[in-house]
Amino acid sequence: MKFGIVVFPGSNCEHDCYHVVKHVLRQDASFLWHKEKNLARSDCVILPGGFAHGDYLRCGAMAKFSPIMETVSRFAAEGGPVVGICNGFQILAEAGLLPGALIRNRTLHYLCQDVYLRTDSNASPFTRKIPHGKVLKMPIGHGEGCYYADAKTLSRLEVEGRIAFRYCDAKGNLDEESNPNGSLKSIAGVLNERGNVLGLMPHPDRCAEAILGNEDGRILFESVIGR
Amino acid sequence: MSTPLPQEPVVDLQLALSHGLTQEEFEKVRAILGRTPSFTELGIFSVMWSEHCSYKSSRIHLKRFPTTGAQVLQGPGENAGAIDIGGGLAAVFKMESHNHPSYVEPYQGAATGVGGILRDIFTMGARPIASMNSLRFGSPDHPRSKYLVGGVVAGIAGYGNCIGIPTVGGEVMFHPSYDGNILVNVMNLGIAHASRIFKGQARGPGNTVFYVGSRTGRDGIHGASLLASASFEADSESKRPTVQVGDPFAEKLLLEACLELMKTDYVIGIQDMGAAGLTSSSVEMAGRSGTGIDLDLDRVPVREEKMTPYEMMLSESQERMLVVVRRGTEEKVREIFRKWDLEGVAVGEVTSTGHLQVKFRGNRVADIPVKPIAEGAPILKRPMARPANAEGDARLDLARIKDVAHPAKALKGLLGSLNLCSREWIYRQYDHMVRSNTIVRPGSDAAVIRIKGSSHALALTTDCNSRYCYLDPRAGARIAVAEASRNLACSGAVAQALTDCLNFGNPERPEVMWQFSECVDGIAEACQSLEIPVISGNVSFYNETEGRGILPTPTIGMVGIIEDARSAMHSYFAREGDLIVLLGTLGEELGGSEYLSQVHNLEAGAVPHLDLAREEAVQYACIDAITEGLVASAHDCAEGGLAVALAECCFHPQGLLGAEVVLPAGKRLDALLFGESQSRILVSLQKASLPKLEKICQERDAPFSVLGTVGGNRLKISVGQDAEINATVAELRKPWSEALPTWMV
Numbered sequence: 001m002k003f004g005i006v007v008f009p010g011s012n013c014e015h016d017c018y019h020v021v022k023h024v025l026r027q028d029a030s031f032l033w034h035k036e037k038n039l040a041r042s043d044c045v046i047l048p049g050g051f052a053h054g055d056y057l058r059c060g061a062m063a064k065f066s067p068i069m070e071t072v073s074r075f076a077a078e079g080g081p082v083v084g085i086c087n088g089f090q091i092l093a094e095a096g097l098l099p100g101a102l103i104r105n106r107t108l109h110y111l112c113q114d115v116y117l118r119t120d121s122n123a124s125p126f127t128r129k130i131p132h133g134k135v136l137k138m139p140i141g142h143g144e145g146c147y148y149a150d151a152k153t154l155s156r157l158e159v160e161g162r163i164a165f166r167y168c169d170a171k172g173n174l175d176e177e178s179n180p181n182g183s184l185k186s187i188a189g190v191l192n193e194r195g196n197v198l199g200l201m202p203h204p205d206r207c208a209e210a211i212l213g214n215e216d217g218r219i220l221f222e223s224v225i226g227r
Numbered sequence: 228m229s230t231p232l233p234q235e236p237v238v239d240l241q242l243a244l245s246h247g248l249t250q251e252e253f254e255k256v257r258a259i260l261g262r263t264p265s266f267t268e269l270g271i272f273s274v275m276w277s278e279h280c281s282y283k284s285s286r287i288h289l290k291r292f293p294t295t296g297a298q299v300l301q302g303p304g305e306n307a308g309a310i311d312i313g314g315g316l317a318a319v320f321k322m323e324s325h326n327h328p329s330y331v332e333p334y335q336g337a338a339t340g341v342g343g344i345l346r347d348i349f350t351m352g353a354r355p356i357a358s359m360n361s362l363r364f365g366s367p368d369h370p371r372s373k374y375l376v377g378g379v380v381a382g383i384a385g386y387g388n389c390i391g392i393p394t395v396g397g398e399v400m401f402h403p404s405y406d407g408n409i410l411v412n413v414m415n416l417g418i419a420h421a422s423r424i425f426k427g428q429a430r431g432p433g434n435t436v437f438y439v440g441s442r443t444g445r446d447g448i449h450g451a452s453l454l455a456s457a458s459f460e461a462d463s464e465s466k467r468p469t470v471q472v473g474d475p476f477a478e479k480l481l482l483e484a485c486l487e488l489m490k491t492d493y494v495i496g497i498q499d500m501g502a503a504g505l506t507s508s509s510v511e512m513a514g515r516s517g518t519g520i521d522l523d524l525d526r527v528p529v530r531e532e533k534m535t536p537y538e539m540m541l542s543e544s545q546e547r548m549l550v551v552v553r554r555g556t557e558e559k560v561r562e563i564f565r566k567w568d569l570e571g572v573a574v575g576e577v578t579s580t581g582h583l584q585v586k587f588r589g590n591r592v593a594d595i596p597v598k599p600i601a602e603g604a605p606i607l608k609r610p611m612a613r614p615a616n617a618e619g620d621a622r623l624d625l626a627r628i629k630d631v632a633h634p635a636k637a638l639k640g641l642l643g644s645l646n647l648c649s650r651e652w653i654y655r656q657y658d659h660m661v662r663s664n665t666i667v668r669p670g671s672d673a674a675v676i677r678i679k680g681s682s683h684a685l686a687l688t689t690d691c692n693s694r695y696c697y698l699d700p701r702a703g704a705r706i707a708v709a710e711a712s713r714n715l716a717c718s719g720a721v722a723q724a725l726t727d728c729l730n731f732g733n734p735e736r737p738e739v740m741w742q743f744s745e746c747v748d749g750i751a752e753a754c755q756s757l758e759i760p761v762i763s764g765n766v767s768f769y770n771e772t773e774g775r776g777i778l779p780t781p782t783i784g785m786v787g788i789i790e791d792a793r794s795a796m797h798s799y800f801a802r803e804g805d806l807i808v809l810l811g812t813l814g815e816e817l818g819g820s821e822y823l824s825q826v827h828n829l830e831a832g833a834v835p836h837l838d839l840a841r842e843e844a845v846q847y848a849c850i851d852a853i854t855e856g857l858v859a860s861a862h863d864c865a866e867g868g869l870a871v872a873l874a875e876c877c878f879h880p881q882g883l884l885g886a887e888v889v890l891p892a893g894k895r896l897d898a899l900l901f902g903e904s905q906s907r908i909l910v911s912l913q914k915a916s917l918p919k920l921e922k923i924c925q926e927r928d929a930p931f932s933v934l935g936t937v938g939g940n941r942l943k944i945s946v947g948q949d950a951e952i953n954a955t956v957a958e959l960r961k962p963w964s965e966a967l968p969t970w971m972v
Contacts, residue, residue: 012391016663051389054476141658
């Protein structure tokens with residue numbers, strides 16, 4: 001399986017994603033420069049974390065205009081699996097590939113810490129191997145990760161089972177204390193209508209190896225491999 | 228050239244003095260040139276000979292540092308030092324201060340401090356992989372302190388997070404001596420191929436000098452000479468325009484472009500335009516290579532109109548590099564920069580003249596022989612005198628101080644103090660995990676970073692107890708080195724080399740120079756004994772406002788190697804039923820302690836005794852035990868003494884664990900619990916492993932004693948039959964975890 005990892009100027013987790021798919025999971029992987037227009041025959045596209053174009057404007061607002069995004073949109077429309085992690089999620093939301101927006105954390109501070117996530121949908125290529133309701137531990141690292149959408153969109157997401165992950169406590173309970181950034185409905189990750197595009201703020205790429213003390217993120221990559 | 232350009236002032240002694248040069252230095256400039264300098268030349272000399280760039284007060288002292296060792300690939304003198312870490316790789320690291328700018332404008336001052344140290348690292352061809360910092364703020368009651376803490380932390384976070392280099396740890400101390408002079412010391416560590424280390428050289432006449440990165444503006448002019456090389460007065464706010472503004476995104480592009488360029492064979496030499504910008508980079512590169520450089524300022528990309536040559540040569544605009552490339556490769560070089568949307572412009576040429584010649588609109592505005600300006604900076608042997616108060620402060624009559632009556636209350640007070648409480652509020656704002664290498668996260672004695680593609684890991688730490696350095700600069704500096712090394716040992720790492728950031732007051736005061744010289748000797752002694760060379764560093768003088776200097780603060784940044792990354796150790800008790808063992812001896816030294824300062828408002832006494840042979844024995848016993856997989860935690864006993872160290876061991880982020888400890892009765896309870904005797908490490912291990920630990924300790928000649936057991940939800944410390952401290956871990960953790968966020972609100 002071949003992963004294409006999009007590199008925007010200012011991306012900074014592209015190497016982390018590359019390392020996981022290439023060296024930990026032994027898959028084929030290549031970097032896709034944002035000025036390119038083809039995906040080098042990738043079977044799955046990853047939009048990694050970082051600060052694309054410095055994020056001096058709204059996060060992801062510039063990146064959506066990069067030439068490669070047109071191709072990524074087409075790939076997604078054809079059902080190709082696309083995952084945006086952290087800044088990648090922000091870019092997907094700005095590009096309209098996912099609903100909602102990511103706004104500043106409730107505390108107004110950047111937060112780098114472990115969180116717990118409850119898996120609320122396994123109807124996607126990235127979550128299909130995760131038992132429904134399973135709690136995963138994953139690090140976050142963001143200043144603008146508070147998920148926001150209007151009430152109609154939120155209820156649609158819920159009804160259609162498109163909320164992939166929610167912030168929770170270690171036992172899977174939802175409460176405000178476990179919601180690090182103030183996301184509505186504790187949303188940490190959402191899917192598009194078809195289920196092939198996932199955006200999430202936490203970093204599965206930072207917890208996919210025993211040496212890092214946490215392998216919970218690995219299952220997202222394993223889910224998409226060998227579908 | 229003697230005719231000034233329009234609107235330029237006439238150069239005379241008065242103007243030279245206002246540039247920070249002395250009369251003697253001005254005469255020397257005239258002697259070198261054989262004439263009066265032009266305005267641009269005066270600017271160039273004033274920054275090159277500033278304290279910040281020339282190290283004129285410190286240079287004769289710094290020679291006493293040991294700087295060699297089999298592992299050293301690059302010692303002091305380049306943009307950063309480098310050591311061999313095996314597998315064909317090098318660790319490149321350095322620490323630098325950005326104190327005055329951070330006081331004047333905390334966010335940008337701290338941010339550009341990070342930006343500057345990163346450039347020093349990737350200039351060497353290394354990819355930066357981890358940052359650390361060492362911060363000093365004034366009294367918590369000082370009205371400016373919260374603003375400064377908030378701004379500095381946000382600035383470090385803003386820059387480091389955006390560029391994607393993890394900030395993995397550091398240290399913070401609050402003390403009134405920093406009220407008007409905070410310290411922001413930032414360290415970075417990078418990884419390079421040992422055979423591909425780049426230097427700041429301008430070899431080969433005819434080769435092309437490239438300017439890369441952000442455009443040149445008027446920001447930061449005289450940052451090095453006026454801001455960094457003079458004491459503060461009450462009007463420090465007015466110096467805000469001398470602080471630069473950081474652009475981490477521009478630096479990220481510069482970083483990637485430079486590393487891509489360095490994979491080619493086009494590069495002869497490269498240097499960051501940091502302090503004194505275009506001036507210092509061109510002069511230093513030519514100086515190291517015995518060449519000259521011709522610069523054409525009309526080609527320098529500028530972001531403001533009507534910039535004068537003087538301004539362009541002195542600008543400290545951030546995110547710029549000077550690169551010398553082989554003649555004929557210019558177009559390929561430009562192509563790489565274009566890919567990253569960066570301006571790469573040929574602004575000059577390496578020459579054999581030995582002169583820095585600067586052209587602007589057809590005029591030659593500077594023509595300076597490189598060697599005298601690069602190497603001929605004045606070397607001062609400033610007068611030194613032991614401060615009058617030194618003896619008084621060293622006296623401490625314990626008989627007049629009441630022993631602690633409520634040890635549990637005292638412990639909670641210490642844990643909830645800003646100097647000892649949890650730093651989570653700070654490091655949570657730093658992305659400490661990006662690059663997915665962080666094995667031991669902030670909070671333990673040292674941070675540990677794995678190296679992808681290798682079985683090794685690197686441990687790093689920053690350390691300095693400034694109070695000790697005030698009471699006894701030589702002993703304090705020795706302890707700073709020993710403790711940094713001990714922090715690394717607690718993670719299982721063998722210390723390899725150090726970088727330093729020597730922060731002091733006004734060197735024109737003999738007392739300050741004495742403190743400086745004593746600290747240099749202390750560092751040198753410990754380095755020699757522990758076999759840890761100094762490979763890079765920075766001196767920051769003039770940390771003084773209205774005649775009030777800071778505590779001497781020789782910050783040590785140290786890097787060590789863990790052979791097997793999987794054995795990297797943290798400092799938290801991890802298993803119910805484990806034995807708690809103290810490597811080292813109990814000790815009862817209260818002098819210079821955090822306890823005396825906080826509880827009795829006393830900064831006095833002899834600093835703890837340090838026996839470097841004992842220190843080495845304890846550290847190696849700890850490293851051996853970790854390497855053999857015997858222990859589940861290791862933690863240095865530092866500020867706050869044994870009781871605070873025990874409490875910290877109980878605060879495992881994944882779940883609190885209590886402990887029960889019995890100590891033999893001593894002379895004084897406060898000294899036993901809170902004294903800061905050196906060379907002590909607390910480890911925890913299974914009972915069955917104890918004989919193996921005993922054997923290691925015998926072989927290493929390290930004393931040890933079993934203090935108690937891990938378990939339950941309380942920390943109980945008894946002395947003889949009496950339970951002196953008996954509290955739940957949760958109630959001890961509460962003040963510790965809440966102090967900083969509560970104070971910041």
